[in-house]
Amino acid sequence: MELPAIHQTQTHPSTLVPPPTQQEPHLQQYISLLLRTCRTQKQIKQLHASAVKTHQMPSISSSLLSLYSNSNPQIGSLEYARSVFDRIQEPTSHSWNTIIKCYVENHRSHDAILLFCQLLFQQPRLSPDNFTFPCIIKGCARLQAVKEGEQVHGLILKTRFGSDLYVQGSLVGFYSKCGQVVSARKVFERMPERDLVSWNSMMDGYVKSGQVEAARELFEEMPQRDLFSWTVMIDGYSKCGMIEAARQYFDRMPVRNVVSWNAMIDGYMKCGDCVLAKHLFDEMPERNIVTWSSMVTGYEYNHRFMDALEIFEEMLKAGLVPNGAALVGALSAVSGLGLLDKGRWIHSYMRSNGIKIEGVVGTSLIDMYSKCGSIENALEVFRAIPRRSHVGLVNEGRRYFEMMRSEYGITPTAEHYGCLVDLLCRAGHLEEAKDVIEKMPMKSNEIIWMSLLSGCRSHGNVEIGEYAARRAIELAPDATGCYVLLSNIYAAAGQWDNVSLLRGMMKERGLRKDPGCSSVEHGGMVHSFVVGDRSHPQAEDIYSKLNEIRERLKCAGYIPDTRQVLLYVEDKEKEVELAHHSERLAIAFGLINIEPGKTIRVVKNLRVCNDCHLVTKLLSDIYDREIIVRDNSRYHHFRNGSCSCKDYW
DNA sequence: TTAGGGTTAG
Numbered sequence: 132m133e134l135p136a137i138h139q140t141q142t143h144p145s146t147l148v149p150p151p152t153q154q155e156p157h158l159q160q161y162i163s164l165l166l167r168t169c170r171t172q173k174q175i176k177q178l179h180a181s182a183v184k185t186h187q188m189p190s191i192s193s194s195l196l197s198l199y200s201n202s203n204p205q206i207g208s209l210e211y212a213r214s215v216f217d218r219i220q221e222p223t224s225h226s227w228n229t230i231i232k233c234y235v236e237n238h239r240s241h242d243a244i245l246l247f248c249q250l251l252f253q254q255p256r257l258s259p260d261n262f263t264f265p266c267i268i269k270g271c272a273r274l275q276a277v278k279e280g281e282q283v284h285g286l287i288l289k290t291r292f293g294s295d296l297y298v299q300g301s302l303v304g305f306y307s308k309c310g311q312v313v314s315a316r317k318v319f320e321r322m323p324e325r326d327l328v329s330w331n332s333m334m335d336g337y338v339k340s341g342q343v344e345a346a347r348e349l350f351e352e353m354p355q356r357d358l359f360s361w362t363v364m365i366d367g368y369s370k371c372g373m374i375e376a377a378r379q380y381f382d383r384m385p386v387r388n389v390v391s392w393n394a395m396i397d398g399y400m401k402c403g404d405c406v407l408a409k410h411l412f413d414e415m416p417e418r419n420i421v422t423w424s425s426m427v428t429g430y431e432y433n434h435r436f437m438d439a440l441e442i443f444e445e446m447l448k449a450g451l452v453p454n455g456a457a458l459v460g461a462l463s464a465v466s467g468l469g470l471l472d473k474g475r476w477i478h479s480y481m482r483s484n485g486i487k488i489e490g491v492v493g494t495s496l497i498d499m500y501s502k503c504g505s506i507e508n509a510l511e512v513f514r515a516i517p518r519r520s521h522v523g524l525v526n527e528g529r530r531y532f533e534m535m536r537s538e539y540g541i542t543p544t545a546e547h548y549g550c551l552v553d554l555l556c557r558a559g560h561l562e563e564a565k566d567v568i569e570k571m572p573m574k575s576n577e578i579i580w581m582s583l584l585s586g587c588r589s590h591g592n593v594e595i596g597e598y599a600a601r602r603a604i605e606l607a608p609d610a611t612g613c614y615v616l617l618s619n620i621y622a623a624a625g626q627w628d629n630v631s632l633l634r635g636m637m638k639e640r641g642l643r644k645d646p647g648c649s650s651v652e653h654g655g656m657v658h659s660f661v662v663g664d665r666s667h668p669q670a671e672d673i674y675s676k677l678n679e680i681r682e683r684l685k686c687a688g689y690i691p692d693t694r695q696v697l698l699y700v701e702d703k704e705k706e707v708e709l710a711h712h713s714e715r716l717a718i719a720f721g722l723i724n725i726e727p728g729k730t731i732r733v734v735k736n737l738r739v740c741n742d743c744h745l746v747t748k749l750l751s752d753i754y755d756r757e758i759i760v761r762d763n764s765r766y767h768h769f770r771n772g773s774c775s776c777k778d779y780w
Numbered sequence: 781t782t783a784g785g786g787t788t789a790g
Contacts, residue, residue: 197782228783265784272785301785331786338787362787393788400789424789456790491790 159190166194172206175199179211192219193226200233209237227254228262231270240270241527244279251286253538261292265301272308280305296322300329307336312345331359338367358384362391369398393421400429405438420454427453428460431467439464440473452484455492462495471503478512489516494773501752501772506688513778528554545571549579556586561595577607584616588623596620611642649717649735649760653724660716662708669720676719677710683753684746692742709742714760718747722754730757738762748774 162182169175175198182188182195196215201207216222216230227250234243247267250259259267264287271280284302287293299322306315315336322329330353337346346367350360361384368377381387381395392415399408412418412426423446430439443461446453453461458481465474478496481488488496493516500509532551535541543551548571555564564583568575580603587596600617603610614637621629637643650659658667667673691706709715714735721731739747739762751758752772760767768775 193782225783232784260784262784269785295784297784299785304785307786326785328786333786335786357786359787366787388787390788395788397788419788421789426789428789454789459790 158185159187162187162191163194166191166198169198170206172208172211175206176211179215188218189220193223193229196226196229200229200236202236207233209233209239224257224260224263227257228260228266231263232266235266235270235273238273240273240276243267243270244274244276247283249538259286259290259292261295261298264292264295264298268298268301268305272305275309277309277311280309294323296324296326296329300326300332303329303336304332307332307339310336310340312336312340312342327353327355327357327359331363334360334363334367338363338370341371343367343371343373358386358388358391362388362394365391365398366394369394369401372402374398374402374404389415389417389419389422393419393425396422397425397429400425400432403433405430405433405435420451420457423449423451424454424456424460427457427464431460431464434467436464436467440468440470447480452486455490458486458492459495462492462499466499466502469503471500471505474499474503475508488512489520494777498771498773501749504688506690506749525554525558525560545573545576545579548573549582552579553582553586556583557589559586559590561586561590561592565595565598575602575606577603577610577613580606581610581613581616584613584620588616588619591620591623593620593624593626608640609642611637611644614642615644647713647735647737649713649733651717651721651725651731651733653721658717658720660713660720662713663711664713664716667716667720669723672723673716673719676723677715680715680719680722680750681710684749687749687753689746689749692745709740712740712743714739714743715746718750718758721758722750722756727756730759733758733760735760735762738764739767744774744778748772 162178162185166175166178169178175195179195182191188195192215196212196219198206199208199212199215212230212233216226219226222230227246231243231246231250234240234246244267247259247263247270250257250263264283267283268280271277271283284305287298287302292298299318302318303315303322306312306318315333319325319329319333330349334346334349337343337349346364350356350364353360361380364380365377365384368374368380377395377398381391384391392411396408396411399405399411408426408429412422415422423442426442427439427446430436430442439460443453443457443464446457458477461477462474465477474496480486481492481496486492493512496512497509500506500512528551532543532547535543535547548567552564552567555561555567561583564586568579568583580599584596584599584603587593587599596617597620600613603613607613614633618630618633621627621633646661648659648661650657652658660667664670665674691709714733717733717735718731721733725731739760744767747758747760747767747769749772750756751769758769760769765776
């Protein structure tokens with residue numbers, strides 16, 4: 132849309148506020164009128180710019196806020212909505228409700244709750260109303276935040292909005308979604324009048340908690356049924372495996388929409404009837420993105436990998452851009468077949484269509500490359516994934532820390548500073564972390580310096596690492612941990628002279644690094660191993676198992692990560708050192724002795740090294756074994772080639 | 781005067 136030129140008002144040079152001119156009312160009406168015709172975000176932004184330029188913002192900001200809050204991403208934008216909201220001098224209840232809803236719709240319910248608290252505690256002239264409560268209750272439901280939702284419920288009972296039909300209905304929905312059917316039913320029973328939505332929410336609560344008969348009773352009881360009620364029943368009977376009953380509802384319902392067809396298709400897929408699912412898919416009058424994704428994931432679920440890929444390609448040919456669900460389904464199908472080229476093709480499709488490689492989709496891509504035998508590509512994807520999600524959380528962390536003081540008047544303790552430093556270190560903000568420690572009002576302890584030191588180890592920062600180690604050693608000269616971490620940093624940077632210096636220093640001070648030791652329980656005994664251990668009665672078998680492991684890892688394309696080996700030795704020797712780490716011995720022992728299908732559980736006294744972590748992931752896949760390693764800081768649950776810590780530890 | 785709660789894939 133080309134906008135006609137707007138005459139700019141004359142601005143008085145000495146003041147920021149323009150003097151009133153005759154043009155203004157016209158200009159305001161003109162912009163307001165044009166806003167109503169906006170169909171794209173670009174058009175809204177153009178008018179927004181004009182309004183800023185001509186000082187018309189105060190009069191149109193609430194219309195702009197509503198437009199930017201539109202749930203259609205072609206029109207709405209959370210960031211712009213927030214920016215408009217923040218510049219409204221005195222936001223009305225309506226503005227607050229709009230922005231809170233916008234956050235909930237954009238899956239940012241935590242922020243919605245924060246805003247709700249601000250409205251509650253910092254706006255003496257305003258308070259939540261019958262429009263605010265349904266929004267915030269929905270946010271709590273999205274987060275499965277039962278406690279918070281119950282608190283809001285308590286608040287509602289203290290206001291006059293407890294009798295509002297929408298507020299009551301939203302509470303039924305909240306308790307239903309959180310699996311609290313008894314509470315949902317209590318609210319439902321106390322409603323003086325019930326509309327369709329409340330009946331449907333209540334039924335859905337029963338369905339989601341597996342009580343399909345209770346849902347059916349309500350369905351029979353309810354005064355009138357629309358589309359939603361029927362679809363809830365189809366979904367309910369499908370989910371509990373009663374596919375014929377689901378089909379009866381589908382056949383009996385007076386009007387169907389795409390959602391009811393989708394629910395029925397998914398039902399057939401989940402009970403393994405791909406033929407009937409495909410039949411419905413071919414018959415249906417209208418399909419949406421969920422229809423296609425359900426087909427792809429449904430075929431994949433039934434191990435019909437080729438069919439999954441065919442329907443996925445058909446979806447692309449139909450001009451649809453696949454969403455996360457469809458991509459994950461297609462990539463899993465590729466993994467199932469081991470079709471590396473097909474996987475690469477999907478990857479390049481994603482790149483050329485600007486689909487962000489992050490989150491679950493990123494993990495699926497890594498998983499696909501690993502399962503197709505290309506560890507290099509898997510690593511490439513892994514390294515290329517922007518850790519923005521972490522960046523976002525770092526920002527949130529900083530903000531919450533700040534809010535403790537500024538908004539809640541809580542003085543942070545040493546533990547709070549410790550958390551902030553840990554957060555910053557993990558994300559690589561080492562300078563900032565150092566700054567936080569130095570500026571904290573209380574005396575720093577060795578623990579907080581150690582956390583900076585370990586951040587420096589993960590991010591390979593020698594300079595700050597040395598500084599942190601010095602401070603930690605000053606405070607706790609006998610703690611071996613910081614010497615070890617610092618020598619890890621030196622070793623990774625190839626500064627072997629410093630490694631020897633540090634070793635000398637430790638010797639001088641009579642400090643010894645705890646040797647890595649891993650144990651496995653078997654046959655009522657604990658079997659312990661240290662690095663290179665040959666003392667176990669089954670040593671011979673264990674070492675031949677390690678040889679076999681080495682071969683199988685090589686076939687899987689594994690390249691040893693020798694950065695954390697402390698010894699000043701050639702690369703080949705480093706690999707041998709790695710291959711005999713105590714946890715490898717323990718796992719080899721487990722593979723020999725613990726019967727197939729049973730989990731191998733290892734306990735290690737030190738932190739598991741990067742290379743052993745990667746190897747254990749691969750082994751869990753190669754040998755199809757669940758392996759659980761408890762190191763000195765956390766549990767690592769390895770299964771199907773990945774670890775529960777998502778490589779972040 | 782405007783706005784709010786319910787169904788399908790992962």
